[in-house]
Amino acid sequence: MFIQTEATPNPSTLKFLPGQSVLGQGAMEFRSPEAAAKAPLAQALLAIEGVEAVMYGGDFVSVTKKDADWAHLKPAILGTIMEHFVSGAPLLTDGAATETDHDGEFYDAADAETVATIKELIETRVRPAVAGDGGDIVFRGFRDGVVYLGMKGACSGCPSSTATLRNGIENLLRHFLPQVKSVEQASM
Numbered sequence: 001m002f003i004q005t006e007a008t009p010n011p012s013t014l015k016f017l018p019g020q021s022v023l024g025q026g027a028m029e030f031r032s033p034e035a036a037a038k039a040p041l042a043q044a045l046l047a048i049e050g051v052e053a054v055m056y057g058g059d060f061v062s063v064t065k066k067d068a069d070w071a072h073l074k075p076a077i078l079g080t081i082m083e084h085f086v087s088g089a090p091l092l093t094d095g096a097a098t099e100t101d102h103d104g105e106f107y108d109a110a111d112a113e114t115v116a117t118i119k120e121l122i123e124t125r126v127r128p129a130v131a132g133d134g135g136d137i138v139f140r141g142f143r144d145g146v147v148y149l150g151m152k153g154a155c156s157g158c159p160s161s162t163a164t165l166r167n168g169i170e171n172l173l174r175h176f177l178p179q180v181k182s183v184e185q186a187s188m
Contacts, residue, residue, distance in 0.1 A: 008134040015134030023056040027136035029152040041084040055153035062134035062153040106141035145181030
């Protein structure tokens with residue numbers, strides 16, 4: 001098995017591509033061993049000293065480090081990912097709850113049509129690009145012309161995430177929806 005690695009715009013996050021489907025659709029992020037209790041691969045990766053967070057994407061696993069050197073972490077991470085996929089173990093154990101993108105959303109029912117368009121634009125134009133960088137972005141809410149988005153994986157804590165929100169996503173949404181005034185990052 002050959003696992004490719006790709007840098008992301010976030011220097012603290014690397015994207016690992018095992019050459020096969022990981023989650024299929026959507027994304028799941030794990031920031032603690034407790035959160036990864038039913039995700040054996042994420043739990044094993046979080047047990048590596050220096051690993052701060054793990055995110056499963058469609059065909060990748062992104063790993064975020066804290067106060068560690070990639071030269072020391074990368075071999076252990078590659079070995080753990082390879083061992084998991086070669087073993088044929090499940091990514092999630094029975095009873096593991098998968099995240100839904102609708103958890104914790106907020107918006108006024110009168111804005112339902114605008115929100116539907118925002119979600120469609122995010123799903124078709126933004127998420128694929130962000131996944132290419134080892135992250136994910138999801139709709140969290142819309143209030144008073146402000147769109148709230150949650151960022152995961154490489155996007156969470158990325159130095160360029162503010163520019164991505166302001167210059168990229170905000171401009172895109174404002175182009176199609178003049179009622180959008182700004183885009184803000186929501187806590188996940």
